[in-house]
Amino acid sequence: MASNTPRLGLYKKDPIADANDTFNIQTMLNDNWDKIDGKVAILGPDGKILSEQLPQQSLPTASTTQAGIVKLNTSTNSTSTSEAATPSAVKEVNDALVAHSADYVKHITAAERAAWNSAEANAKAYTDSAPEAMQRNLGIFNVYKSGKDANGIFTIVEYKRANGTLFARSVLSDGTSPQYTTRTVTYYDTDGTTVLRTDTYTLTYDTDGDLISEVKQ
Known part of the structure; x- marks a missing residue:
């Protein structure tokens, strides 16, 4: 008795029960070839499967509590919790940190520097006049x-x-x-x-x- 394959639905005959049936080229060969051809991916010029033939993915956006698709961000002052920093952004922050660590003058503000200088002058004046x-x-x-x-x-x-x-x-x-x-x-x-x-x-x-x-x- 004839049946169909479970995946592509290809038509096939039972070699014992259908042994005396006439061999039908259309149903036994051509229809099956068309089904197979319709399921085979088409390759582009680069030898890769065309994007429209790939299955569509439905992944969620990543967050601090959920894995998913992450957008890259080159900003060094972003407050986003769903985007990821790029290596260039990390390098920019690191370069600024290295420069800041090496420059002791910039560790205080202009107002703080003026206050320190004033305190030093006052201390000197006290030493000389108190x-x-x-x-x-x-x-x-x-x-x-x-x-x-x-x-x-x-x-x-x-x-x-x-x-x-x-x-x-x-x-x-x-x-x-x-x-x-x-x-x-x-x-x-x-x-x-x-x-x-x-x-x-x-x-x-x-x-x-x-x-x-x-x-x-």
Whole structure:
């Protein structure tokens, strides 16, 4: 008894049950060839199957929770969660990161840099002009002595900065050498001429003539 194949529906005869049937070229050969030919893909000039003969895919768009088709994006500031960065975008970000890491100046904004510079200037001004800082920092300056009297006492001591500007001048006066009774200390701004302040001390001595106190007036 004749039947058809399950996939292409090709007509075929049972060799035993249909052994005495007349061989029909149209149904047994030609129709089957046409069915086969209709199912075979047509190749293009490049030897590949034409796109219109390929089965249509229905894939979802990819997301952070679902696999699927992903669109490429060369942007370096995109907020998309469904597009993928291209190697060129990744390289652009990496190049910027490398340049930023190598440039220490750009790590702060212009406003931050100005604030730091101002703080440094204020700190320097404090070192030069604050009363307690003035006294504490005398030892870091170059010292010049003059006005040597008959007893070998230098009545003038100047403290100068590394650039040669005057920081402070100490002058002994009043009384009789070597027991001067007044010491006047004048402090100067960074230009070395502008007076910032003047401190005057009263000097006292014991019966042996040794200095025992300097009291600020």
